[in-house]
Amino acid sequence: MSGTDTQFQPASMADRASAQAIGFLMQQGIENADCLSLAAGFVDPETLPVDLVREATVKLMGGPAGKPTLQYGTTPGSDSLREVFRNYLTELEGDSTQLKSLSLDRIVLTTGSQQLLLLVSQALFNPGDICLVAAPTYFVYLDVLDGVGAKAIPVTTDENGMCPEALDTELQRLSSEGQLHRVKLVYVVSYHDNPAGVSVSAERRPRLMDVVRKWSADQHLFLLEDAAYRELHYDGPVLPSIFSYDQQDKDDPQHVILSQTFSKSFSPGLRVGVGVLPQQLVKPVFDLKCNEDFGSGHLSQNVVASVLQSGAYRQHVSRLQHSYKGKRDAMLAAADEFFLDIPGVSWLRPNGGLYVWMTLPDHVNTGFDSDMFKQATHTDKVMYVPGELCYPSDWDQRPRNQMRLSYGVLDNEGIREGMKRLASAVRAVV
Amino acid sequence: MSGTDTQFQPASMADRASAQAIGFLMQQGIENADCLSLAAGFVDPETLPVDLVREATVKLMGGPAGKPTLQYGTTPGSDSLREVFRNYLTELEGDSTQLKSLSLDRIVLTTGSQQLLLLVSQALFNPGDICLVAAPTYFVYLDVLDGVGAKAIPVTTDENGMCPEALDTELQRLSSEGQLHRVKLVYVVSYHDNPAGVSVSAERRPRLMDVVRKWSADQHLFLLEDAAYRELHYDGPVLPSIFSYDQQDKDDPQHVILSQTFSKSFSPGLRVGVGVLPQQLVKPVFDLKCNEDFGSGHLSQNVVASVLQSGAYRQHVSRLQHSYKGKRDAMLAAADEFFLDIPGVSWLRPNGGLYVWMTLPDHVNTGFDSDMFKQATHTDKVMYVPGELCYPSDWDQRPRNQMRLSYGVLDNEGIREGMKRLASAVRAVV
Numbered sequence: 001m002s003g004t005d006t007q008f009q010p011a012s013m014a015d016r017a018s019a020q021a022i023g024f025l026m027q028q029g030i031e032n033a034d035c036l037s038l039a040a041g042f043v044d045p046e047t048l049p050v051d052l053v054r055e056a057t058v059k060l061m062g063g064p065a066g067k068p069t070l071q072y073g074t075t076p077g078s079d080s081l082r083e084v085f086r087n088y089l090t091e092l093e094g095d096s097t098q099l100k101s102l103s104l105d106r107i108v109l110t111t112g113s114q115q116l117l118l119l120v121s122q123a124l125f126n127p128g129d130i131c132l133v134a135a136p137t138y139f140v141y142l143d144v145l146d147g148v149g150a151k152a153i154p155v156t157t158d159e160n161g162m163c164p165e166a167l168d169t170e171l172q173r174l175s176s177e178g179q180l181h182r183v184k185l186v187y188v189v190s191y192h193d194n195p196a197g198v199s200v201s202a203e204r205r206p207r208l209m210d211v212v213r214k215w216s217a218d219q220h221l222f223l224l225e226d227a228a229y230r231e232l233h234y235d236g237p238v239l240p241s242i243f244s245y246d247q248q249d250k251d252d253p254q255h256v257i258l259s260q261t262f263s264k265s266f267s268p269g270l271r272v273g274v275g276v277l278p279q280q281l282v283k284p285v286f287d288l289k290c291n292e293d294f295g296s297g298h299l300s301q302n303v304v305a306s307v308l309q310s311g312a313y314r315q316h317v318s319r320l321q322h323s324y325k326g327k328r329d330a331m332l333a334a335a336d337e338f339f340l341d342i343p344g345v346s347w348l349r350p351n352g353g354l355y356v357w358m359t360l361p362d363h364v365n366t367g368f369d370s371d372m373f374k375q376a377t378h379t380d381k382v383m384y385v386p387g388e389l390c391y392p393s394d395w396d397q398r399p400r401n402q403m404r405l406s407y408g409v410l411d412n413e414g415i416r417e418g419m420k421r422l423a424s425a426v427r428a429v430v
Numbered sequence: 431m432s433g434t435d436t437q438f439q440p441a442s443m444a445d446r447a448s449a450q451a452i453g454f455l456m457q458q459g460i461e462n463a464d465c466l467s468l469a470a471g472f473v474d475p476e477t478l479p480v481d482l483v484r485e486a487t488v489k490l491m492g493g494p495a496g497k498p499t500l501q502y503g504t505t506p507g508s509d510s511l512r513e514v515f516r517n518y519l520t521e522l523e524g525d526s527t528q529l530k531s532l533s534l535d536r537i538v539l540t541t542g543s544q545q546l547l548l549l550v551s552q553a554l555f556n557p558g559d560i561c562l563v564a565a566p567t568y569f570v571y572l573d574v575l576d577g578v579g580a581k582a583i584p585v586t587t588d589e590n591g592m593c594p595e596a597l598d599t600e601l602q603r604l605s606s607e608g609q610l611h612r613v614k615l616v617y618v619v620s621y622h623d624n625p626a627g628v629s630v631s632a633e634r635r636p637r638l639m640d641v642v643r644k645w646s647a648d649q650h651l652f653l654l655e656d657a658a659y660r661e662l663h664y665d666g667p668v669l670p671s672i673f674s675y676d677q678q679d680k681d682d683p684q685h686v687i688l689s690q691t692f693s694k695s696f697s698p699g700l701r702v703g704v705g706v707l708p709q710q711l712v713k714p715v716f717d718l719k720c721n722e723d724f725g726s727g728h729l730s731q732n733v734v735a736s737v738l739q740s741g742a743y744r745q746h747v748s749r750l751q752h753s754y755k756g757k758r759d760a761m762l763a764a765a766d767e768f769f770l771d772i773p774g775v776s777w778l779r780p781n782g783g784l785y786v787w788m789t790l791p792d793h794v795n796t797g798f799d800s801d802m803f804k805q806a807t808h809t810d811k812v813m814y815v816p817g818e819l820c821y822p823s824d825w826d827q828r829p830r831n832q833m834r835l836s837y838g839v840l841d842n843e844g845i846r847e848g849m850k851r852l853a854s855a856v857r858a859v860v
Contacts, residue, residue: 042501
């Protein structure tokens with residue numbers, strides 16, 4: 001910088017957004033480009049629907065919806081589009097009557113689900129407010145919380161998802177410490193979550209709602225249900241959303257924000273997400289989104305609506321499920337082949353999603369600066385996501401011996417080779 | 431709300447975003463749907479490029495760029511896309527060498543230019559900070575400033591754009607009041623602005639930069655050049671951007687954020703904007719955008735890149751200029767026909783853009799609650815944008831007797847009829 005000028009300091013909002021795990025991760029991806037990547041959360045490029053997008057666009061631009069698609073619209077998306085997305089949500093929920101009668105006003109189309117996660121967080125949190133999160137949880141959302149100055153507090157989570165009793169206990173603790181008024185939100189990735197591949201069990205879904213309702217007598221709590229991986233379901237029971245347990249009584253206030261995206265089930269590049277908001281959040285979120293962009297891209301939204309209406313989307317998701325199921329099986333088979341005889345190593349067997357969550361012996365740190373990460377990336381040429389990123393960074397009890405392994409991008413052969421290399425790295429450091 | 435639950439209060443960020451002029455305006459549009467609209471800032475639906483979008487998508491999805499378009503990418507847009515947009519900016523600037531060598535890192539693709547306006551504002555302003563704005567200015571940006579808690583201070587502006595002397599005087603005043611350290615930005619719509627249709631003159635462009643540089647010795651100032659209407663140019667000189675006067679010396683710090691959009695020149699529904707950032711703002715803006723959406727929609731970006739590369743975009747803009755020029759002429763002819771003999775009424779004659787700015791006699795208030803607005807919308811069935819929206823709402827000296835009239839949406843006959851009705855309303859209240 002020139003001596004004739006003064007130093008520039010970014011505003012606090014930019015400052016808080018400045019240390020994102022995703023940034024470190026992408027940097028590691030660039031620096032370790034020669035590695036097989038079990039880290040990338042990208043979807044399988046083979047499945048990307050170029051033909052469906054072309055056909056939908058041709059149909060769209062040749063019809064009456066062509067010009068409206070290219071014109072300004074309304075911030076949350078047009079009513080006709082939102083109706084298509086409401087039908088989609090209704091179908092997912094098993095033709096729930098409750099959803100059929102959902103007011104279109106509560107539906108918002110966003111730039112991926114990421115934008116909804118941010119807008120909801122901006123609407124809820126003042127700096128210093130608190131969000132309860134599963135442990136582990138989606139590390140990008142921890143960055144969003146940092147960005148709005150909110151504190152993430154971990155809640156015990158096992159292979160059945162977030163424990164309602166642990167949530168209750170944590171709220172009791174915060175209440176006794178006079179902090180309950182700072183708690184605004186519970187964040188749960190409810191299906192085949194990122195990073196651990198676990199779903200909140202059928203039995204726990206209504207019980208999480210009960211805890212949220214109970215404490216809302218003292219402090220209105222929302223629950224953000226991130227259902228990004230809902231349709232990447234390969235086996236096990238099909239579960240109703242947590243959202244479906246909200247608002248059984250029309251006079252009750254609503255608690256659940258339902259966030260869905262077409263990034264995993266169709267195409268991330270289209271950046272189409274859909275959210276359902278509690279009535280109380282409609283105006284704050286729409287106001288924020290209006291300041292942000294007046295609405296997300298209509299072309300992408302209309303392409304997705306078109307394949308939803310034609311039935312092509314359902315067929316695409318079926319093919320996707322079949323393909324990812326094979327890759328999930330390939331990763332679990334490779335885990336059995338290469339890791340079963342390494343003492344102290346365990347992993348979860350997901351029913352869906354894109355990830356296998358692996359735990360190493362307690363003393364094996366997996367972080368970016370660890371011997372394990374160096375061994376994996378420098379010697380064995382394989383990359384993973386360090387599990388510690390998936391816990392609040394100021395939580396000193398966070399486990400540091402875990403790894404998120406993705407089977408999204410590699411083919412079956414690549415998955416096996418990646419797991420073989422990873423086992424070699426683990427053996428070297430155990 | 432149920433008595434069993436506590437009241438929800440939105441966070442301060444949502445609260446600050448809650449009273450947007452655009453919201454009131456859209457509400458008025460809905461309530462006065464039976465009016466001819468000289469208010470809507472929409473583009474002419476006849477010009478929307480459905481054929482070009484269809485052809486570009488077909489080409490794209492059938493080629494090697496198809497799958498990458500549908501996959502995740504990087505937050506600011508891929509390098510290959512940003513190179514296409516750099517070439518476009520270079521061409522606009524008359525093949526400027528400076529732009530040819532612009533680092534791709536400084537280019538960001540956004541969801542319309544609106545997202546860039548917000549991200550830059552989030553990166554610069556803490557609540558209580560100050561932005562200097564033209565008077566009148568783009569009312570939506572005043573809402574953005576409200577949203578981040580920044581104070582807008584008006585700078586005298588005439589038919590040659592913002593006055594450099596007035597900017598200097600205002601900075602001098604703020605400095606003498608000990609407020610200079612709160613000033614972060616000067617906001618200028620540099621070409622055929624919204625709302626007044628005026629451009630900053632050739633002579634004033636470098637002088638605005640001189641003022642910004644001069645005061646940056648004490649407090650680093652940025653200048654946000656919103657060039658949304660740059661290509662809607664019908665006659666008069668083709669002007670270099672204010673950006674082109676920045677960074678003549680590579681060692682100097684950069685001051686200008688250049689914001690461009692394809693919403694006016696191609697399609698608003700695609701939501702594609704492109705910005706050039708001073709090096710110091712690259713990381714803060716990218717960090718904020720990463721938290722927001724990981725990147726805007728690739729399909730729209732690639733469609734625009736495709737028509738830029740094929741030359742179809744240039745041809746489209748030529749047709750657009752021809753069409754809007756005719757509509758501009760129709761509105762000015764109707765102004766001459768119906769308003770010339772009304773005492774105290776005057777208007778500007780724009781060389782481009784979408785708007786004619788009309789001033790009524792001092793005592794005629796044009797606001798939403800005024801007799802004039804009621805007369806126009808209820809009796810004469812025509813709607814306009816009250817000029818007072820285009821000044822900071824806490825500025826008690828703001829003119830309240832002006833109107834923004836748009837010729838964007840109506841055809842020539844509709845424009846004449848709208849102006850005839852408006853003249854009737856003015857006569858009734860003068």
